[in-house]
Amino acid sequence: MEDICQQYQGVTGRKISFIILLALVLFGVSIIALSQGPSSVGFRESFAALFQDSGLAHGIIWKLRLPRIVMAIMVGCGLALAGTVFQAILRNPLASPYTLGIGWSAGFGAVMAIIFGAGLYNEYLIAGNAFFFALLSSFLILGIAKFKRSTPETMILAGIAIMFLFSSLSSLFQYMGTMEEVHEIVFWFFGSLSKVGWKEISMASVMILFPIPILLKWSWDFNLLAAGDESAKALGVNVDAIRMLGVVLASLVTAGAICFTGVIGFVGLVSPHITRMVIGGDHRFLLPASALVGAVLVLTADILGRALWAPQVIPIGIVTSFVGVPFFFYLLMKKTREYW
């Protein structure tokens, strides 16, 4: 018995050390991001400027580089968390904010607010509209699931249908729009961290950070859901409530992550998988670790996107896939046993 306990502690210890390692990596990458930029503010000045009250270096660090880093971390965390939650409650490895169409509908909401609020750039309107459309599509998916007693596969199919619907609606805007609106939408689909300031971050952080403790609290329930709805119910999990609220919270997180930055699609799907391959499917560890993986992925992608072709920026949405896909394939090939 003691032996098993010891083994369990050993495994848990490894998982915790993986999370600590990820946190350290994220810290390291943040430091690189903070000290890199086209201006003359180099490594040392960057850190000195962190503690200054004014001056050019202060402006560059506090108003340009830091918001970018914070937002990259939040977007990565948010999308990865939402992906993990969707995968857990739908019991489907294909689930993610984008494959479920929720990212696209949130994006459509944001694009709509950007275009119809012409000139009146209003972050509340953008975030609110993104969330509204994210919720709309997630309830649509849930509704289909509820009425038809459908399988997780049906949900994914419904999600893909929604993805097409909203990407078509966005294309329609693009088709009808003026030159300016077309550019705005095209750039939105590339994803960009340049447009984010502290005001946007404070909006997004409410939407991303507030659901985190609740989701973490539900980790045991998510674990039990993996055994199937009946077993989970038998073990006392209120499956319907968890599923419903889980979708609402994950939609909120998704909307917060993308409403100011645009399409950064790949993170939500692969971060949970990458993490699961390393530490397994226990959501107590999977949720925080996956969030950190997402953050590292997005922040690394942003550094590369700014550096590879400087001073031209390769949009973050594009680089994320370039970074994530090969890494994901590598893990897929390396991992011999099934992990899902």
Added chain:
Amino acid sequence: MKKLLSVQVMVIFLFCSVISADLPARALQWQAGGITADKNREKNIRIKDAMGRSVEVGLPVKRMVVLTSDALEVIRALNAENLVVGVNSGIARDTLFWPGLKDKPTVGRWMEPNYELIVDLNPDIVVGYARHPAQDMEKKLSPFGITVLRLDFYKIRTLLKEVEILGRILEREKEAGQLTGWYRKKMNFMQKRLKDINDRPDVYVESYSKHQTTGPGSGGHEICVLAGGYNIASNFSIPYPQITPEWVLANNPHVIIKATSLSNCYAMSRPDPLKSIRNEIMSRPAWDNIRALQDDKVYVMASDIWTGPRAIIGTSYMAKWFHPDIFRNFDPEKLHKEYLRKFQGIKYQGVYVYP
């Protein structure tokens, strides 16, 4: 068995739909032979269009469908508006600027027109951009004897040549000569004054989207250089790259020019939309350290005078902003007035720049 039956039904259905989709096209092609024969030409000329292709055009041109507002402006300047029998749907919305065209039939969007509507109007030629609509336009329209003419009129470098070509096609060489002559005169005036400048101000040119600049190969870069500025994105390799706000800060430009594609500037009476675009730039984080903002040299310009036949007016504004001393007594607005009165037959109104 049931499954097999349904598959068969599906195959038959698919087959029928393919056939029926193809039928109207065949019928049209068959009819088209007759229409081609109807058109009698007095003479044919060969011209080189914006794609560098040699195109044969039958003269005289009596009916034309024009898909681009840039071409329409030149056509009006050549006094040939009466030959236009169809326009793109955007023109109909801009009735103030196009009083003579407001009742003309529309044929859809400039980049994707409805070919059936075009054929219905039975034009001799259709004018589009080099790259829009796509190349299928020629395939669709040539069976009906309609010549597709691709002329851009939005690049300042090729504008005059294209005006001359259109002048030949519409047999309005005299009018074309007047327009190109005026253009050359104004351009020479500007270039002569700019010849001896040794300091070009550093300019950040922002395209329609936030943090998207204009590199070589874009119209924005071209007119910035013509106006005596140094585009800080001069050594970029793509025309419309995304950049970081920090890069602009690091380059510390003297002047910032922001392009905007507000529609209907001609009908605008107050500068508020342009002003709010400028205010947004002025309030970007950390940009208060940029020289252009400190010296209040941030300008917003509408696409009406940014590209297209009126690019010379946009260029003049830029030249005055870049070199206020050299162009102290020069008024770009007067130039604009003169152009509209002389070549477009309409009075000057609207807001195009701020401040």
